[in-house]
Amino acid sequence: xxxxxxxxxxxxxxxxxxxxxxxxxxxxxxxxxxxxxxxxxxxxxxxxxxxxxxxxxxxxxxxxxxxxxxxxxxxxxxxxxxxxxxxxxxxxxxxxxxxxxxxxxxxxxxxxxxxxxxxxxxxxxxxxxxxxxxxxxxxxxxxxxxxxxxxxxxxxxxxxxxxxxxxxxxxxxxxxxxxxxxxxxxxxxxxxxxxxxxxxxxxxxxxxxxxxxxxxxxxxxxxxxxxxxxxxxxxxxxxxxxxxxxxxxxxxxxxxxxxxxxxxxxxxxxxxxxx
Amino acid sequence: xxxxxxxxxxxxxxxxxxxxxxxxxxxxxxxxxxxxxxxxxxxxxxxxxxxxxxxxxxxxxxxxxxxxxxxxxxxxxxxxxxxxxxxxxxxxxxxxxxxxxxxxxxxxxxxxxxxxxxxxxxxxxxxxxxxxxxxxxxxxxxxxxxxxxxxxxxxxxxxxxxxxxxxxxxxxxxxxxxxxxxxxxxxxxxxxxxxxxxxxxxxxxxxxxxxxxxxxxxxxxxxxxxxxxxxxxxxxxxxxxxxxxxxxxxxxxxxxxxxxxxxxxxxxxxxxxxxxxxxxxxxxxxxxxxxxxxxxxxxxxxxxxxxxxxxxxxxxxxxxxxxxxxxxxxxxxxxxxxxxxxxxxxxxxxxxxxxxxxxxxxxxxxxxxxxxxx
Numbered sequence: 001x002x003x004x005x006x007x008x009x010x011x012x013x014x015x016x017x018x019x020x021x022x023x024x025x026x027x028x029x030x031x032x033x034x035x036x037x038x039x040x041x042x043x044x045x046x047x048x049x050x051x052x053x054x055x056x057x058x059x060x061x062x063x064x065x066x067x068x069x070x071x072x073x074x075x076x077x078x079x080x081x082x083x084x085x086x087x088x089x090x091x092x093x094x095x096x097x098x099x100x101x102x103x104x105x106x107x108x109x110x111x112x113x114x115x116x117x118x119x120x121x122x123x124x125x126x127x128x129x130x131x132x133x134x135x136x137x138x139x140x141x142x143x144x145x146x147x148x149x150x151x152x153x154x155x156x157x158x159x160x161x162x163x164x165x166x167x168x169x170x171x172x173x174x175x176x177x178x179x180x181x182x183x184x185x186x187x188x189x190x191x192x193x194x195x196x197x198x199x200x201x202x203x204x205x206x207x208x209x210x211x212x213x214x215x216x217x218x219x220x221x222x223x224x225x226x227x228x229x230x231x232x233x234x235x236x237x238x239x240x241x242x243x244x245x246x247x248x249x250x251x252x253x254x255x256x257x258x259x260x261x262x263x264x265x266x267x268x269x270x271x272x273x274x275x
Numbered sequence: 276x277x278x279x280x281x282x283x284x285x286x287x288x289x290x291x292x293x294x295x296x297x298x299x300x301x302x303x304x305x306x307x308x309x310x311x312x313x314x315x316x317x318x319x320x321x322x323x324x325x326x327x328x329x330x331x332x333x334x335x336x337x338x339x340x341x342x343x344x345x346x347x348x349x350x351x352x353x354x355x356x357x358x359x360x361x362x363x364x365x366x367x368x369x370x371x372x373x374x375x376x377x378x379x380x381x382x383x384x385x386x387x388x389x390x391x392x393x394x395x396x397x398x399x400x401x402x403x404x405x406x407x408x409x410x411x412x413x414x415x416x417x418x419x420x421x422x423x424x425x426x427x428x429x430x431x432x433x434x435x436x437x438x439x440x441x442x443x444x445x446x447x448x449x450x451x452x453x454x455x456x457x458x459x460x461x462x463x464x465x466x467x468x469x470x471x472x473x474x475x476x477x478x479x480x481x482x483x484x485x486x487x488x489x490x491x492x493x494x495x496x497x498x499x500x501x502x503x504x505x506x507x508x509x510x511x512x513x514x515x516x517x518x519x520x521x522x523x524x525x526x527x528x529x530x531x532x533x534x535x536x537x538x539x540x541x542x543x544x545x546x547x548x549x550x551x552x553x554x555x556x557x558x559x560x561x562x563x564x565x566x567x568x569x570x571x572x573x574x575x576x577x578x579x580x581x582x583x584x585x586x587x588x589x590x591x592x593x594x595x596x597x598x599x600x601x602x603x604x605x606x607x608x609x610x611x612x613x614x615x616x617x618x619x620x621x622x623x624x625x626x627x628x629x630x631x632x633x634x635x636x637x638x639x640x641x642x643x644x645x646x647x648x649x
Contacts, residue, residue, distance in 0.1 A: 062551040077551070077599070109527075145323035145481060155325045157397070157525045159517040163499040174599050185599040189501065247603055249501040 032121045035216040037088070038223040040114045041105050042270075043079055046231050056229055061107055065178065066231040072242045073179040074186050076230055079107040080160060081171035081262075082133050082153070085204075086117055088214065089127035096121055100150040102134065104158055105228075116221075125214035128224060128269070129206040132262055133170025133191070136202060140167045140193040166251055167193050170201060171262065173233060177242050186242065188233060190259055192251025199256045203263035212272040225271040236261035310450055313338040316465070321473025323481060323519050327396050330411060333461045335468060338448040343466025345444070346459060348645040352431040353380050353424035360417065360463070361645055363389040367638050369563030370470065375574025379423040386540055388574045393472035393562050393637065398524035403556045403572045404546045405529060410467060414460045428456040435459070472562050472637040473519075480631070481519070487631060494628025497621055502604045510586070510617060510625050511604040515558035521632060522560040529555035530598045533590035534571060542572070551596055562632045579626045587617040 044056035045066035057064065059076060067073050086101040098117045106112045133139070138154060144161065147154040154161075160169045173188040194200030207226065214222055234240040238257035248255045313336035320327060329335060346352065348361040363377050364370035370392035376384040387403050395401075395410060407413035417423040418431065432454050435441040442452035449458050477495075480487045487495065499518070500509030515523050515530050523530070529543040531554040538544070544553030556572050570576040576585065590601055592613050606616045617625070637643075 062549070147323070148320075148326050152326055156323065156518050157325045157520050159514070159523070159526045159528070161518075162501075163513070163518065164496065176599075185602045187599050187603060250503055250507065 033218045034119045035122050035218050036221040037117045037120050037214065037216060038114065038221055039083075039103075039117070039226060040223060041083075041226045041228060042113070043105075043107050043228045043230060045076075046229060056227070059107060059230055068231050068242065069235045069239065070241070071179070072177065072234075074175050074177045074242065076107070076173060076175040078172055078174040079230060081105055081228075082160070082168060083130045084134050084138075085131040087129045088120060088125045088216075089129070090123055091126045096125075101130075102138070102151060102153040104153045104160060120216050122216050122218060125209075125216065127206065127209055128214070129204050131202060132205050132259070132266075133202050134168045134193075136167075136193040136195075136200075139191075139202075140195050162191060162250075166191055166198070167195075170259070171233075173230065177245075180243050185247075186245070187247040187249055188258060189249040190255045190262075192255055198251040199253055201251065201255045201259040203259045205263050205267045207267040207269045209269055209272065212269065213274075214272055215274045220274060223271075223273040224269055225273065227268050227270045228266050229268075230266075232264075232266040233258055233262055236264045310446060312450075313448055316340050316469070318469070319471070321471065321478060321519075324394075324473060325397060325520075325525065327468070329396075329468065330409075333411070333465065335465050336448060338444070339462050339465040340469055342441075342444045342448045343462035343464070344643070345441075345646055346463050347466050348647055349435070351434040351438075352418050352426060354426040354430075355380050358424050363417075363423075364392050366640075366643050366645075367566070369393050369472070369566045369634075369638060371567040373568065375569050377423070379420070380425050381422065383422045385422055387572045388569070391560055391563065391567050392467055392470045393560055393634075394520055394522075395470060395524075396468040397520055398522075400524055400527035400529075400557060403559075404542050405527065405557060406546050408527075410464045411460065414463050414467070415456070428459065432456055432459060470637075470643060472634040474636045475562065475634040476631040477628075478519075478634075488627070490624045490627040491631050492628075493621075494624035494626065495631075497617075497625050498628055501600070502606050502615070504605055504608050508606050508621070509604070510615065510621065511600050512561075512586075512625070514600045515598070516561050517558075520560060521562050523558040524560070527557075529557055531555045531594055531596045532558075532586075533592065533594050533597050533601055534575070534585070536591050536594050540572065554594065554596055561629060563634055563637065564629050565633050566638065579629060580622070583617065583622040583625055587615045587622060590615070 043059040045059050045064045047054040047057050048067045059079065061079070062075060062077050065073050065075060082102065082104055084102045085097065087095050087097045089095045098120060101117055103115045104112060134154065138151065144156050147156065154168065160172060161167070162169060169189045169191045171188065171190045175186045177184045177186045190201050192199045192201045194202070214224065216222065234242060237260050240258065248258060316335035316337050318327065318335060348359045350356045350359045352359060358380050363372045365372055372389045375388055376386065377389040378384050390403065398410065399408065401407040401410060401413035407416070415428055419427055436454045441454060445454050445458060446452045448462055476486060497508070497510040498512040500507060502509040502511060515528070515532070517523060517526060529552060535554065538554040541553045543555040544550065564579065568577055570579070570582050576582050591597070592602065601615070604615050605613060
C-alpha cells in the first residue's frame, strides 16, 4: 500500500514538476530587464495661415487642406500606412530591434493612432527608426494565409494588400487635388518590395530625438509622440507636381520617389514623455 | 474560465483519489456541483482569415450557441408569432431572402435589402450604413423595428419565460433560469458568430494554388487588379470587396459606387451627418453571391451580369463623392474614356470567379439549420 501511494504521488508529482518547469522558463526574466515603449501618432497638414514657422495642424479627413511647398493644395479622404521593424538606438551605437513589430496606422480608426512595443531592454535610448511599410521577408516571401497572430496587422482583410506578387500597400493616401480647376482625384498606393526587378519602395525613417532621451525602465513606460505631415509625400528629395501627377497604384519608379520623400521628412518626434 | 479550471482541477483530484483507493467513493458524489459550467465552443477559423475578436463578456459556448440557434428561428420574438430572424436570413440563400427589400411582419418593406450573415463575426460595422459598430449593438434592432419583427425585447422575453422549453436552456447557457434581454441577445449573437463561410472553391485554391479554371483565375486577377490605364487591365473589385472576406465590413469602410447622381437614401451620410458620406454604403460580402440576388442595397440588379455592366459601363462618374478608384479606374482612356470599360470576356471571367465563392457546405451545415424543422 505504501509503495502504491508513493508511486501514485510520484505520478501526480511528475507532471506537476513538468508544468512548473515549463512555467519557470517562460516566467523567468531574461538576463536584462525590460519595459514598454508607447507610441502616439498624429497626422498633420502644414499650417499656412500665418507668416513664420507655425506648428502644423491636425489632419481632419475630407476637411483639412494640405499645401505643398509649391503651393498646390489637396484634401485627404484616406490616409493609412504601416510602421514596422521598430529599432531603438543607444548613444553608444548599440541597437535593439523589436521583433514582430507591425502596426497599421489608419487616420479613420482612432485606436490605431497609438500602439505599444513591449519587452524593450531597459536603458537610455537616443534614437528610433522604423520601416514605413513592411520588410521583404513578410510582405513578399510569407504566405498571406499566415498573416495571423503576431502578424495580424498584415492580414489581407485590412485592405492594404495586393494579391499579384506585389505584397502590401505600404502607404495609402486618397483624396482630392483642389488647386486645379476642375479638382481631380488623388491616389497614392505605394508598395513594391523589389521582386522580379520591380522597384523597391521599402524605406526606413529615422526621426531625430533632438535633445529628448527615451528612458526605458521596468516601472516606466515612456511615450514617443510621432507626427506625420501628409504634405511631405510630395515634398523633399523628389518634389512631385500634383497637377500632372497621374497617381501611383503599383510598384513603380514614381512610387519609390514618393517613398523616399516620406522616409526623409514626413515623420518627426515632437515629444518624449517619460512617465 | 476560473470556474472551468476549478472543474478540471476537481476531476484530476477525483481521478487521483480513485486510483489511490476505492473507499472514498461516497465523497466523490457529494462534490458534484449543481449546474455544470457551459462547454467552450470550438471555433474553426478558415486559413487566412483575421483572428476573430469575441467580446470578453460573451464567450461562445456549446450551450449558448445551441440556445442562440433556437432563438434565431423562434417566431415568438415577433409581434404576431409569424417571423423569426430566419424568415429573412434563410440558410439556403446564404442567410438572405431573395427580395430586393426586406418585408416585416406587417407587410411593410424596408428601404433596403436583407444582408447575408456569412462571416458576420468579422464585421466591425453592421447594416448597410454602419448604424451599429458591433453585432451585439445591432441584434436588437430587427426584433424591435416596427417594419421588421415589431416586438419589444421585453415582450419576447416574457413569452419565452412562460415556456417550459427556454428557462432550462438559459440555465445551461448562462446559469440562470431568469431570461433577460441581455442574455437573449448574447445567445443570439453567439450563434451568429458561428456562421462562418470559408470552404468555397476559392478558399481551396488559396491553400493549394489549384482547382480554378483559366477563366476563373483570369477573373480573380481582374478582381484583384488596380487599373493602370492602357498598361494593366483590371476591374478594381478588391478595393472595396477586400479579400479574404470580400467585404468592407471588417475595415468598416463605406463607398459611393456610382449608382445615382442624387441620393434618395443617404446611406452612411444619414448616420454621420457628413455630406461627404452621402450615398455611401458598406461593400457587402461577395461570398455565396450567386445565392444572394438581387444586388445593391436596394436590390435594383437581379443578375451578376447587370452588376458587371454597371461597374463597367454605367457608373455615374459625376456622382458626388464617387469612390476615387472608380473615377480613376478607366482601362482605356483613349478609346473608351470615362468608363472602366471591361470587355464581354472580362465580365464573364469576373463572374466566373465570383461563382467560386459559393460555399455549398455552409448552406447545408446542419448546425445552422432551423432546429424546429425535421
